[in-house]
Amino acid sequence: MTFDALHTTAAAARAVLTRGGHYIAIVKGNRPVLLDEVAALPWRQVPTGDRLREHAHGRSEIRTLKAACPRGSAFPGAVQALRITRKRSNAEDQGYSSETVYALTDLHPHQADAAELAAHARGHWSAENKNHHVRDVSFREDACKVAAGSAPHALASLNNLLKGVFAHAGYANTDHARREHTNPYRAYDLLFGQHRRSTT
Template structure:
C-alpha cells in the first residue's frame, strides 16, 4: 500500500472536482489522473502516449485504481485536460509538494519559464509559469501561472502566499525587485536578495556610484569574498562586496521593508582564444551588512540552479518545450503534471542515473515505477 505521503497525493487527486457531466462519465477522474501521472513519469509526453502506456499496463493499473471501463482513450485524456480546472490540480500539487519538502531552509529561487509549445504563431503568447525552487534542497516548492494580460510582478506575490519561507533567503531577478514583494517577504520572516537593474533606475544609479566611489578611495570594508572557477575552456573570477545601505538611499530605503545592505558582484571571464570580459551586477538585501559576503555569494550563485536543475530538466528530460498543447486548460494542466512527475523522479536516490534514464527505467520496469511512487501493487 502507498505510504502516508503518497496516500495523501492520491487523496488530493481524488478530491479534485470532476468538470464532466455525471451521466456521460465512463472513467473516474482519479483513475485518469493517476494513469496520466504514471505515464508521464515513465516517458509519455502527450495524451496518445498516456493512453498507450495505460493500455499496455492495464492489469497493473486495475490493482491500483478503479477501471470499470478499462483505460480511457487518448481523446478522453485530452478532453479531461481541456476541461479540468487547472487551479484545482495546482492546489493538489502544491499540497503534496509542501508535504514532501517539510520545513524549507536555505536559498529559495523565484523565477519564471515560458512553455513554448503551448502557443502557435497566430495565437496568444505561450503559457508562462513562475516557480519557487529550494536550491539547497533540490526541491520544487510550488508554481503559479502568469495571467495572459499580466507579468511576473503579479504572479510572484500570489506564489509567495502559498509558501512558508520563514528563515529562508529568497532570491528574485530584477522583475521582482519591488517594494511590495520586499514587504511581503519581510512580513513572512524571510530574507531577500533582489537583483537591482534599470527598472529601479534611481536606486541602481546610487548603488553603482556608491561602490565606484568606495573603490576609487579604497575604503571598502573587509566584508568581501572572491571565488574562481574554470571549465569548458573558460575561467571566471567572481568578487562580492557587501556594504550598508548608502546614505544617499536612506530616505528611499525607508520604503523597502527590511532593506539593510547592498551588494556588488564583479564577474571577470576569460574564454580561451578571446578577450577577457567583465560584468558588474548589484543587489538589494535584507541581510545585515555584517553577514559574511560568502553567504551572499552562495545565495546569488544558487539562484541559477532554478535554470540548471529545474528549467533545464523540464526542457530536456521532460521535453516541455516540445509539448504541443494549445486549447483551454490543457497547457496549464499538463505543465503541472510534468512538474509533479519531475519531482517524483528527483526524489529518488536509489540509482545514480540522469532524469531521462530514470523515465525510461520507469517505463521498462513497473517495479521501479512502484519504488518511485512508494507503493506495492
Template structure:
C-alpha cells in the first residue's frame, strides 16, 4: 500500500527515518536493496527499492492501525527523458517480509496494471474529461466503467480494441447480448438460483 501525504505524521516519520538511515549508510540496520534499470520509449528509468523490517524502525505512529504490517519500502525512481531528468521518492507499507526484489516486482506490476487501466478508462470512456462530481455518482460511474471494461475483455470473438467493442455494443444489441453472455460462468444453471 502506497504511503502518501494524506497520513502526514506517518509519512514524515518514515521519510525522516530513511533520510537518517541513508545519511549513516544504513549502518547497523538490516535491509534489502534492489536496483532495476529499464529503457524504452526514448527514456531510461532506474528504480532503487529499499525494504526494511518494521522492527528496524522501532515503531511507527499509530502502528496498531496497520495490522499485519511487516516492512516499509522506499522506491526511488529516476527517469532520464530526452530533455530532462525526473526523480520521485515513494514509500509503501507491506505485510510481506522485507525482500526488496520481490516487493519491487509487486509494486511494478501494480503500477503497470493501474497505468493500463487508467489509459483504457481515459481513451475509451473519457474519464479525465468526466464532470460528474456530486454525491455517490462519481463512485457509481467509475464502478460501471470498470465493470464495462471487464465485460468487454471477456468477450473474445470480436478481436478489436476495448473502444471498438464498446462502440459496437452501443450500436448492435445482438453484440451487447453477446458481451453480457460472455460474462456468465459456463457452469451457470438458472434453476440453482
C-alpha cells in the first residue's frame, strides 16, 4: 500500500503491517520531525538505485531513486528510506524544474529492489494524478498537521464528500466551487437546497 503524506501516520503503518501487508509512505512537511530525520541521511554518499527517462507532451522527465537505511527510525516497521528526484525539462523554453520527495518503507532490499520501489511510487502518483492537485492545492492535505488517531482518514473522507458534492452540483473546478461557497448561507444552500430541489 502507498500512503500520500496526509496518511503517513504510525497508526496507518501498523494497520497495514498487522494485516501482513507492506507500505511505502510519502514523507512531507506536515511531518516535520520525520522529514528532517529522512532528509538528514547522507544521500550524497548513496548510489542511485534506479534511473528512468521518459518523453511525453514535449517534455522530458528523469526520475531517480536512492534507498538508504534510516537507523533508529521511530516509524513503525521502516527499514528503508527513499529519496525520489524528478527533473522535468520543457523543449520549448529549455527550462526545467526539479522535485525531491522522501518516503519510508518496510520492504527490505531482498523483497523489492530499487526498480520495483520506483515502479510502486510511479504507480501511486499515476493513480493519484487526477486527484492529487485538488487534494494538495485545493484542500492542502499534504500541509495538514492533523495526525492523531483516525483524524487524517476522517479529514480525507470529508474532502472526498466535498468533491462529490461539487461534482454533483456541476462544478468542474473545485477551487472555483470552494470560492463560491465560503459564505455559510451559500454552503448551506449547496448542501440542503439541492437536496430539497432534487426531492420535489
